[in-house]
Amino acid sequence: MSMMNSTRSYAEGRARLASFxxxxxxxxxxxxxxxxxxxxxxxxxxxxxxILLAVDLLPFGSYITLVFVKVLGMSILSxxxxxxxxxxxxxxxLASALVMxxxxxxxxxxxxxxxxxxxxxxxxxxxxxxxxARVFVFGASARYMLPAFLGLGLISxxxxxxxxxxxxxxxxxxxxxxxxxxx
Amino acid sequence: MDRAxxxxxxxxxxxxxxxxLTGALLSLVLLFQPSLEGRxxxxxxxxxxxxxxxxxxxxxLTLLVMxxxxxxxxxxxxxxxxxxxxxxxxxxxxxxxxxxxxxxxEALVFISKACLGPNLRLPGPFGAFFASALRTYERILxxxxxxxxxxxxxxxxxxxxxxxxxxxxxxxGEPMDSRSAPASLRGNGYLIATTLLGLASLFIGR
Amino acid sequence: MKRGKGSxxxxxxxxxxxxxERQSIKxxxxxVVIIALALAAFSASALVIYGGPAPSSLVISTDGEDWIYPxxxxxxxxxQGKLGLVTIAIEGGRARFLDSPxxxxxxxxxxxxxxxxxWSACLPSGxxxxxEGDVDEHDEFDAIVR
Numbered sequence: 029m030s031m032m033n034s035t036r037s038y039a040e041g042r043a044r045l046a047s048f049x050x051x052x053x054x055x056x057x058x059x060x061x062x063x064x065x066x067x068x069x070x071x072x073x074x075x076x077x078x079i080l081l082a083v084d085l086l087p088f089g090s091y092i093t094l095v096f097v098k099v100l101g102m103s104i105l106s107x108x109x110x111x112x113x114x115x116x117x118x119x120x121x122l123a124s125a126l127v128m129x130x131x132x133x134x135x136x137x138x139x140x141x142x143x144x145x146x147x148x149x150x151x152x153x154x155x156x157x158x159x160x161a162r163v164f165v166f167g168a169s170a171r172y173m174l175p176a177f178l179g180l181g182l183i184s185x186x187x188x189x190x191x192x193x194x195x196x197x198x199x200x201x202x203x204x205x206x207x208x209x210x211x
Numbered sequence: 212m213d214r215a216x217x218x219x220x221x222x223x224x225x226x227x228x229x230x231x232l233t234g235a236l237l238s239l240v241l242l243f244q245p246s247l248e249g250r251x252x253x254x255x256x257x258x259x260x261x262x263x264x265x266x267x268x269x270x271x272l273t274l275l276v277m278x279x280x281x282x283x284x285x286x287x288x289x290x291x292x293x294x295x296x297x298x299x300x301x302x303x304x305x306x307x308x309x310x311x312x313x314x315x316x317e318a319l320v321f322i323s324k325a326c327l328g329p330n331l332r333l334p335g336p337f338g339a340f341f342a343s344a345l346r347t348y349e350r351i352l353x354x355x356x357x358x359x360x361x362x363x364x365x366x367x368x369x370x371x372x373x374x375x376x377x378x379x380x381x382x383x384g385e386p387m388d389s390r391s392a393p394a395s396l397r398g399n400g401y402l403i404a405t406t407l408l409g410l411a412s413l414f415i416g417r
Numbered sequence: 418m419k420r421g422k423g424s425x426x427x428x429x430x431x432x433x434x435x436x437x438e439r440q441s442i443k444x445x446x447x448x449v450v451i452i453a454l455a456l457a458a459f460s461a462s463a464l465v466i467y468g469g470p471a472p473s474s475l476v477i478s479t480d481g482e483d484w485i486y487p488x489x490x491x492x493x494x495x496x497q498g499k500l501g502l503v504t505i506a507i508e509g510g511r512a513r514f515l516d517s518p519x520x521x522x523x524x525x526x527x528x529x530x531x532x533x534x535x536w537s538a539c540l541p542s543g544x545x546x547x548x549e550g551d552v553d554e555h556d557e558f559d560a561i562v563r
Contacts, residue, residue: 144452
């Protein structure tokens with residue numbers, strides 16, 4: 029398989045990887061929907077896993093495109109594109125993606141793992157969403173939601189980050205993708 | 212006619228692109244509608260459309276969300292006092308704001324649900340990227356049944372390895388068969404009528 | 418710092434010839450820093466938002482009707498009094514009568530109110546205003562007698 033890969037250009041391989049990561053995001057969100065949910069409020073955000081992985085797999089431009097395609101795609105598939113839900117999702121995903129990428133820019137894999145990236149990303153995402161919720165949905169009382177969102181962000185960030193670490197350690201696919209990303 | 216049949220009928224009647232465009236326009240109409248009553252009417256219409264489109268709806272969730280939004284807005288009292296229920300005070304302006312936000316929120320959700328579908332094709336290189344991702348998504352989805360709770364990561368990984376390898380022959384820019392409905396007189400008629408009605412509603416009343 | 422999370426992937430019970438080993442997640446330096454910061458942010462926000470006093474509000478009462486407005490937002494409000502429209506201004510966290518159809522205009526000359534428990538009134542109009550909210554711990558005086 030890797031022999032045939034080497035005949036493709038680096039750009040094509042990268043585009044293929046980005047497209048695959050977007051597809052993975054859609055898939056994981058469908059999987060998460062299937063999982064039993066102990067607490068209705070806790071969204072694990074499995075669909076953020078590909079973006080987390082993409083921090084190390086894609087160059088910045090493709091990375092941002094991936095975020096937009098993920099949000100757009102999920103908004104269309106779930107039928108929420110024109111609603112505030114999509115707006116919140118976009119703001120949250122964008123904030124999270126930028127924070128995670130920024131963190132990786134200043135700290136290598138030796139200093140911060142997916143757990144740290146994920147927690148930081150989850151917090152950034154929730155902060156952005158609370159800010160928007162204050163304007164569009166809740167009004168001044170949004171401040172009462174802030175501690176809850178920060179707490180939930182920390183927890184979901186920890187869980188997803190741990191899952192990402194486990195996945196990264198055990199995934200044959202990821203090893204292949206990393207080779208492709210290096211070109 | 213059950214939900215799946217309604218879905219088929221809806222998707223067969225409206226081409227995905229035009230439907231989405233109508234939805235976008237109607238969302239704008241909603242946002243420009245100044246009165247709560249007007250928005251409530253649009254909510255009722257959107258709710259009907261979403262039901263007709265065969266999308267999965269949850270009345271309980273909708274009511275909960277709306278109650279939550281109204282409740283959150285009532286937390287900060289504002290305006291003339293209308294009633295008090297123990298520690299909770301219901302004030303006029305806060306109630307109005309809460310109702311407006313709740314109605315707007317859900318109306319947009321229903322418009323989106325009625326007007327969006329997976330057959331939507333976006334233009335440009337972005338659209339090609341999106342279409343390619345959707346195709347891959349459907350390929351991976353085929354493995355959904357093989358994902359077990361015990362070997363969760365291993366199962367997902369196996370599915371990924373399989374589909375990732377498959378894609379060797381697929382070019383990104385491949386045109387996707389449009390599975391969206393062809394334009395029809397009836398479909399176009401409904402879309403145009405709804406759009407005109409929506410635009411007219413902006414001028415009716417105060 | 419090592420922490421095992423083998424129960425998630427459950428490799429030990431997996432009968433298939435699996436390449437999964439019982440790997441453990443290693444937390445790195447910045448992970449701990451970030452988690453600590455997140456905890457701090459959470460605690461701080463919870464303390465400030467749930468522990469602090471509720472913001473004060475102005476209650477305007479006329480015969481049979483009450484209006485409530487937050488004191489922290491500048492606003493001009495008009496209510497119907499016995500003699501006509503009475504105008505009240507909320508500015509810089511304090512409220513005062515701006516205009517009234519009464520004869521003496523005593524209400525307009527009164528000092529603006531801003532502390533919980535303070536009140537003012539335009540008696541001829543039958544319009545009362547008072548500040549409600551949690552008692553401010555920083556209040557130095559219970560009352561001032563002149």
